[in-house]
Amino acid sequence: MSDHDETLCEIFEHSTIDEMRERVKDPKWICKGCGRAANKKEYLCEPVEL
Ligand SMILES: [Zn+2]
Numbered sequence: 001m002s003d004h005d006e007t008l009c010e011i012f013e014h015s016t017i018d019e020m021r022e023r024v025k026d027p028k029w030i031c032k033g034c035g036r037a038a039n040k041k042e043y044l045c046e047p048v049e050l
Helices: 008-013 017-024
Strands: 029-031 047-049
Touching: none
Parallel strands: none
Antiparallel strands: 029 047
């Protein structure tokens, strides 16, 4: 079984500045777990609406 449980918040850490910029632009969601903001909840591990 390979249920990978890497959070999408972790993906942010591997992203380039340009990718980050696209994902945090005009944020609608914030992660309760790590405090990151993003414009799609899919990018976050514990999204709550801003
Ligand atoms: Zn998170």
